[in-house]
Amino acid sequence: MVTGAGGETAHHSAKTRARLDRLAWLLDSAIRLPGGFRIGLDGIIGLVPGVGDLVAAGLSSYIIAEAARMKLPGTLLARMGLNVLLELLVGSIPVIGDIFDFAFKANKRNVRLIEAYLEKASLGR
Structure with missing residues (x-):
């Protein structure tokens, strides 16, 4: 079985990535306003x-x-944490702040x- 970053199987990684993408969409972009925003x-x-x-930061922390x-x-996780902390x-x-x-x-x-x-890591193999 092919393993990816962190030893995950490629299938599990794809499922996890799809779930995270869906959560990010729900938290950041799920509702279309007039004008397309x-x-x-x-x-x-x-x-x-x-x-x-x-509460919103807690949900973001799941990602x-x-x-x-x-x-x-760890450097990537820290950068992600800074994004959530800034928000x-x-x-x-x-x-x-709401805007x-x-x-x-x-x-x-x-x-x-x-x-x-993950894209960069897969190209570096």
């Missing part, structure tokens, strides 16, 4: 005063946890980082 549940959850941004299970490098900190600022939440899309950024790393 897309928002997700992350920004909507973040509108809840006090705990919304923490990082899965990347860690895939045994991706959490700026997102906690009333109004401006930032809708635009920054940390989850999609993090899934792209995973994909880019």
Whole structure:
């Protein structure tokens, strides 16, 4: 059986990557607004005063946890963590932070980082 990054089977890795991509889409882009701009549940959850941004960061942390299970490098995990932390900190600022939440899309950024790393790793074999 072919193994990928972190010793995962290629099939499991593809399933995990598809699940993470779907979650990132749901959190960052699932709702189309007039004019074509897309928002997700992350920004909507973040509108809840006090705990919304923490809950959204918790959901975003799942993507990082899965990347860690895939045994991706610590530097990549740290960069992903900084994306989530930035979204959490700026997102906690009333109004401006909410707009930032809708635009920054940390989850999609993090899934792209995973994909880019795995693509580079597969070419380096």
